[in-house]
Amino acid sequence: MGFYRFDSPYDWDRVVPFKETAKKAPGGMIDLSVGSPVDPVPAKVQRALADSANLPNAYGYPTVAGTKDLRKAVPEWFRANRGVDFEAIGADFVPTVGSKEAVALMASLLHFGPGDVIVQPAVSYPTYDIGTQLAGAKTYKAADIADVDSWRSIPGVKAVWVNSPSNPTGEVLSAPQMRGIVAAAREIGAVVLSDECYGLLTWTDNDDAEPSPAPCMLQPDVCDGSAKGILVLYSLSKQSNMAGYRTALIAGDSELLRPMTVYRKQIGEIIPGPIQAAMAEALRDSDAVSTQHARYASRLHQLVDALCAYGYDAHMPQGALYVWVRTKSGDCWQDMGDLARLGIIASPGEFYGAPAYLRFSATATDASIAEVVARLRS
8 A cells, every 4th residue: 555646626725815814804704614613522422531531441552443332332323323233234343533534545445556446426525536546546526426327337446435415515315326326336346435424414494394314325225235345434523523533433344344454453543542432422422413413403504594695596405514505706716705805714616626616614603603694694
């Protein structure tokens, strides 16, 4: 496994001049660009971290595959929240140091390289492409990843990235769409890599309606009762405000995960012991997840209404934490400048493969969202 050069346009230094402008606006800058959580880590999680600070898994080396408690908590969570029975479908999991490193290393850990093709959505999280480039493989960007005819006949396809709910668009794929992707990938011997980090963060246009979790690639009616050829990524960064804890995992085909876990051990990609205890507690703290879900629903609705008032064609996303809108000017950088003069920073759509769009994150405090609403409506 060696790293090749990458050239994806994901340079946040390009946003710095806009931030300097925003800081000079009346009331200062409000940053809705990077989706970094701002709310408290759940109290139960904090206690679990503290209680485990001097246990053997803290002063000794932690286990790569997860503590006994974490290995119990993860399958329980998948069964309760995603309708997935690990034992029934032949699945396993390995904890990862956040989901970004899992994405970036995935192609390399699966031994893909020159001559191999990895399919991904044309508009998507940039690290899929970066990880492919690091492995020396080639990216094919599909306008609609669920349109399997657009990619299954391409020579050399070894894997297909799926992101539902999507960052940045918020699109949620249906179970039949996911089942079609699994079937097509299996036909050509490709691995399905399903990024489901926002799986419980789905929305409706009605504040009173209770949304259902997004479909999971490992649920029986999608995977046809087998985890073969499927790897699902999940993270607690957003649903439990644990981005700084770096708590995530890869779940799925045990045959694929076994050698990957060995490599992770050798390169030291291991979650610290106390963090594993906190992760297990977070997976069990469904009340905290519900509280956070309600916070984000409120913020997203407020953002959508205010962006519409400002002149954007904004809509409530199906899932994830972002409002994805077409620019007013036709160019993300022009709109970035106009918004910066109001003190508001969004993410340029060019970073995600769509330079005519902007992404607004709901990961801001209630007070910040209220201020953004006031400025957009003024």
